[in-house]
Amino acid sequence: MSSSLVADLKKKITSIFFPHVRRSYSQSGEDIIISDLFSRLGIGFPSYLDIGANEPVSLNNTYRLYSRGCRGVCIEPNPVLYKKLKRKRRKDICINAGIAFDETRKADFYVFTGKAHGLSTFSKQEAGFWENTGNDEIGKHKPGSIIKTSLLDINEVMEKYFSPYPNLISIDVEGLDLEIAKTINFEKYKPEIFCAETLWFAKNNKETKNIQLIDFFKTKDYFVYADTYINTIFCRKDAYKNISV
16 A cells, blocks of 8 residues: 555544544644634634745645645745645745845855755855754754755735735744844735744754844734744734734
8 A cells, every 4th residue: 555545544544533633734833823823813714925835744834724725825945845845735836936135136045955954044154053063953964055046025925926915924944034034024014923933053052042033023013922942923913902802
C-alpha cells in the first residue's frame, strides 16, 4: 500500500473514531490558536499572506486555513519549496520571490538544503551564524548555494491581491522579520492578526526573544494574543474590542 493511501486511511479512521481531534500543521499549534481567534473575531473565511511559507503543509501556519476553504498568497524564495507549494496549494497564489526589507529589489538568498532547508535566509549574518556556530539542536550548516532572488514590496503585494488587506500575515524569514514589518503601511493595511517568529538563537546556544519585534507591533496598536515561545501571535486591538460578549 502506498504512503498516500496509508495517510488517507489514517485520516479517515481518525475522523470516524476521533471526530473532535483538531489537527495542527504548524510548529507549535499556532494554526489552531489563529483559527480560534478568527472564530472569536467572527471572520469565517479569512485571507492570508504567508511570507516565507516554506513547506506547503508541514510546519506551515496557513495550511489549516487552506484545508478549510480559505485562500491567500504564499511567498517563498526557495525554488524547490516554491514548486512544492504550487503543486500542493493550487488554489493559493504562490510566488517565487522574497519580500523587500529595504529599497533593494534583488538580494542574495542563502539556500540551506536537507533537514536544514528551513534556515534559508536573505540575511548574511543569519546564514553566517548557522555556518559558524549553530546550536546543539540544529548544529552547524553551510548554505548549499547562494542565488540572486527578486524582492517584492509587501504593500504592493497587498494592493494587488487583497481587498482591502489580508486578515492574517504570517512572517518567518529567518532574521529579517522586523525589517519587513517596518515597511508595512499600517495606515492603509491593517490585518487583524500577525504571526511572527520571535525566537532567536545566539552564541553558546542561548535562546532569546525578539523583544524589538514584539514592541514594534505594540506601537502599531496590536497586542500579544498568544505566544508559543517560538512564534508570537498579535491581534489588532480595535478588532478584538469589537467582539460581542
